[in-house]
Amino acid sequence: MGEQLKTVPNAVASLVFGICSIVFSCFFVGLICGIIGLVLANKGIKCYNLSPEQYMGNGMLNAGRILSIIGIVLNGVYILYVILYVIFIGVIVGGGLLVSDILQQ
Numbered sequence: 729m730g731e732q733l734k735t736v737p738n739a740v741a742s743l744v745f746g747i748c749s750i751v752f753s754c755f756f757v758g759l760i761c762g763i764i765g766l767v768l769a770n771k772g773i774k775c776y777n778l779s780p781e782q783y784m785g786n787g788m789l790n791a792g793r794i795l796s797i798i799g800i801v802l803n804g805v806y807i808l809y810v811i812l813y814v815i816f817i818g819v820i821v822g823g824g825l826l827v828s829d830i831l832q833q
Contacts, residue, residue: 733784738772741765742792749799759803765796 745765752758772789780786 733782736772736776736783736786736789738768738775739786739788739792742769742772742796743788744792746792746795746799749796750802753799753802754806756803756807758799759807762796762799762803765792766800769793769796 742765745761745768749758749762749765752761769789769792773786773793776783776786776789
């Protein structure tokens with residue numbers, strides 16, 4: 729019997745962090761999970777490329793990397809939305825005060 733192949737280091741952790749980055753994408757926690765998942769996936773890919781014959785494959789690792797990237801993008805869109813929302817509310821509140829000042833004069 730041959731040597732039993734093992735999973736790539738950090739593959740499961742990368743996949744879990746990638747999933748968490750998408751699930752928590754409406755919170756800033758998702759951005760942190762996505763970055764951690766991407767770093768772990770990159771370390772795992774380096775380890776896999778050194779000796780691919782020792783491991784079963786890098787499917788979970790690639791899935792974790794892709795999910796982490798998607799989670800980071802979703803978090804970026806959410807952060808942009810929050811910034812634009814705050815600016816919009818500031819313009820409405822600030823603009824409302826200016827219009828009332830003009831009407832009083």
